[in-house]
Amino acid sequence: MGTAIVVTSGKGGVGKTTSTANIGTALALLGKSVCLLDADIGLRNLDVVLGLENRIIYDIIDVISKDCKLEQALIRDKRFEHLTLLPAAQTKDKSILSPETVKELVGALKELHDFVIIDCPAGIELGFQMAVSGADRAIVVTTPETPAVRDADRVIGLLEKEGIRNPHLVVNRIRPQMVKRGEMLDIDEIVQVLAIDLLGIVPDDETIIKNANKGEPTVMKPDSKASLAYRNIARRILGESVPLLSFEEAPGFWGKMKKVFGAK
Amino acid sequence: MLDSERLATDSKPNILLKGTKEGLLLLLNEVVSFESLLEDLSTLIHGEKKSLFEGPDLKISVDYGERVFAASEIREILDCLAKRENLILREWGPSTAAKLSLFNSSRKFGPQTLLKGTVRAGQRPVFEGDVVVIGDVNPGAEIVASGDIYVLGRLRGIAHAGFLGDWSAIIAAAEFAPMQLRIADIVSRAPERDGKPLRTFMEFAYLKEDSMAVDKLDSLHAWTAMARQSS
Numbered sequence: 001m002g003t004a005i006v007v008t009s010g011k012g013g014v015g016k017t018t019s020t021a022n023i024g025t026a027l028a029l030l031g032k033s034v035c036l037l038d039a040d041i042g043l044r045n046l047d048v049v050l051g052l053e054n055r056i057i058y059d060i061i062d063v064i065s066k067d068c069k070l071e072q073a074l075i076r077d078k079r080f081e082h083l084t085l086l087p088a089a090q091t092k093d094k095s096i097l098s099p100e101t102v103k104e105l106v107g108a109l110k111e112l113h114d115f116v117i118i119d120c121p122a123g124i125e126l127g128f129q130m131a132v133s134g135a136d137r138a139i140v141v142t143t144p145e146t147p148a149v150r151d152a153d154r155v156i157g158l159l160e161k162e163g164i165r166n167p168h169l170v171v172n173r174i175r176p177q178m179v180k181r182g183e184m185l186d187i188d189e190i191v192q193v194l195a196i197d198l199l200g201i202v203p204d205d206e207t208i209i210k211n212a213n214k215g216e217p218t219v220m221k222p223d224s225k226a227s228l229a230y231r232n233i234a235r236r237i238l239g240e241s242v243p244l245l246s247f248e249e250a251p252g253f254w255g256k257m258k259k260v261f262g263a264k
Numbered sequence: 265m266l267d268s269e270r271l272a273t274d275s276k277p278n279i280l281l282k283g284t285k286e287g288l289l290l291l292l293n294e295v296v297s298f299e300s301l302l303e304d305l306s307t308l309i310h311g312e313k314k315s316l317f318e319g320p321d322l323k324i325s326v327d328y329g330e331r332v333f334a335a336s337e338i339r340e341i342l343d344c345l346a347k348r349e350n351l352i353l354r355e356w357g358p359s360t361a362a363k364l365s366l367f368n369s370s371r372k373f374g375p376q377t378l379l380k381g382t383v384r385a386g387q388r389p390v391f392e393g394d395v396v397v398i399g400d401v402n403p404g405a406e407i408v409a410s411g412d413i414y415v416l417g418r419l420r421g422i423a424h425a426g427f428l429g430d431w432s433a434i435i436a437a438a439e440f441a442p443m444q445l446r447i448a449d450i451v452s453r454a455p456e457r458d459g460k461p462l463r464t465f466m467e468f469a470y471l472k473e474d475s476m477a478v479d480k481l482d483s484l485h486a487w488t489a490m491a492r493q494s495s
C-alpha cells in the first residue's frame with residue numbers, strides 16, 4: 001500500500017505541476033514506483049510537462065465512469081517503467097467526479113504504486129476538495145511573495161480540516177540575489193508565518209521553463225540547481241536527512257537556512 | 265493613542281450595551297422620552313449593529329434603573345425584542361443581577377478557552393468569553409471573542425474582543441503587529457511602517473474614552489484594577 005501526496009498551493013502558477021512532475025520523476029529515479037495523478041480537470045498540463053501528451057487514450061473520467069480499466073488508462077513514462085501518469089480529462093462532463101469517487105480511485109492507485117502524487121488545481125473550490133480527498137500527505141508550494149504565502153496559509157488551514165495534519169512546504173522560484181537585497185520575502189519569514197516543516201527550496205531557474213517546453217522534467221538533467229533541489233526533496237520524502245541546498249550567490253543565505261532547520 | 269473610529273456615530277447612546285457572564289445587558293436611559301428610547305432600541309437590534317445580536321440563542325437582561333413605564337410601553341419594548349427570535353430575556357427590572365455583577369471587581373466573562381495552534385488566513389473562530397491563543401494569528405485571519413483575547417505568539421491578523429459590546433475587553437499579544445483591532449464597536453488600524461503593521465512586543469490594547477490605546481503588558485494589572493472596578 002503506497003502513500004498519496006497532494007501538491008497544492010491555493011494560488012495559481014506557483015509551480016504545482018512543475019513540482020509534481022519533478023518530485024515524481026525524482027522518486028522514480030530513486031527506484032520507487034510512482035503514479036502522477038493530474039487532478040487539474042479541464043486544464044490538464046502535467047502530460048505536456050512530462051512529454052506524454054501524444055500517448056493519452058483514456059483519462060481519469062473514463063476510469064471513474066468505468067469506460068476503461070484503470071490499468072488501460074495509466075500511461076507509462078518514456079524513461080521509467082515504474083512511473084505512470086493518469087491524465088486529467090480535458091473536455092468531458094466532469095459531474096461524475098466527487099471527493100468520494102476520487103478517493104476511491106486514489107485508493108486503487110495506492111495498491112499499485114509506492115507513491116501517488118496528485119497535481120491539485122489552483123483555488124480552494126471543489127477541484128481542490130477532490131484533489132485532497134484521497135491524500136495521506138500534502139506538499140504546499142509557495143513562492144516568496146505575500147499573496148502566495150497568504151494563500152498557502154489558507155490552504156494549510158483547509159488541509160487541517162480535511163485531516164491532513166502535517167503538510168510540508170516547498171518554496172519555489174527563490175532568487176538568491178533578490179533575497180540578499182531584501183526585495184523578496186526570505187525563507188525564515190515564510191516558514192515562521194506558515195509554521196510547517198520546510199521540505200525544500202527550489203531556485204528560480206530558466207532550465208525549468210526550457211525543459212517544460214521540451215516535455216522533459218528538469219530532474220533528468222543533473223547539472224541544474226533546480227534539478228538538485230528536486231532530487232533532494234525526493235530524498236527527504238523518503239526520510240533521508242539531506243542538508244538544504246546552498247546557493248553560491250548568497251553566502252549569508254546558507255547560515256540562515258541552517259537556523260530554520262536546526263541543522264548541524 | 266491609535267487612529268480609531270466608531271462603528272456607530274451616536275456618542276451618548278440611550279441604551280448602553282454590556283457583555284456579562286450571563287449574556288448581554290442593556291442599560292436603558294432613565295430620562296429620555298419613551299419614543300426615542302424605543303427608536304434606539306429598534307436601531308440597536310435591527311440596524312447597523314444587528315450582527316451583535318445574530319447567531320444562536322443569546323440571553324439578554326434589560327435594566328431600566330429608576331425609569332417608570334406605562335404597561336403599554338413595557339409591551340412595546342418586549343415586542344421589539346421578541347422580533348429577534350434568538351433573544352431570550354433573562355431579566356427585566358430596575359436593578360438586575362446582571363447590572364450588579366458589573367460592579368463586582370473580579371470580572372469573569374464565562375468560559376475561558378485555550379486555543380493551541382495557528383489561526384490561519386481565511387479562518388474566523390468565535391469564542392464566548394476569553395480566549396488564549398497558544399500560537400500565532402496570521403495575516404488574513406480574524407479571531408473574535410466576547411471577552412478578552414490573549415495571543416501568546418504573533419498577532420498579525422484581526423482581533424475583535426468584546427464583540428457583544430463589552431467595552432472593558434482587551435487584546436494582548438506577545439508580538440503585537442495586528443492588521444486591525446476591534447474592541448466592542450470601536451475599530452482601529454495599527455500604525456504602519458513600510459506598509460506593514462508596526463511590530464511591538466508584549467503589549468495590550470484597550471478602550472479609553474471611545475478610542476483605542478495601547479500599553480505595555482506589564483501595566484495590565486494596574487489598568488485592570490482601575491478600569492474594571494469603576495465600570
Ligand SMILES: Nc1ncnc2c1ncn2[C@@H]1O[C@H](COP(=O)(O)OP(=O)(O)OP(=O)(O)O)[C@@H](O)[C@H]1O
Pocket residue numbers: 009011012013014015016017018019040120121122172173174202203204205206208209212226
Ligand atoms: N523554479 C522555477 N524556475 C523557473 N520557472 C518556473 C519554476 N517553477 C515553475 N516555473 C514556471 O512557472 C510557470 C507555472 O508553473 P506551473 O505550471 O508548475 O504552476 P502551477 O502551480 O501548476 O500552475 P496552475 O495553478 O496554473 O496549475 C511555468 O511556466 C513553469 O515553467
Ligand SMILES: [Mg+2]
Pocket residue numbers: 016017018040045119120
Ligand atoms: Mg498546474
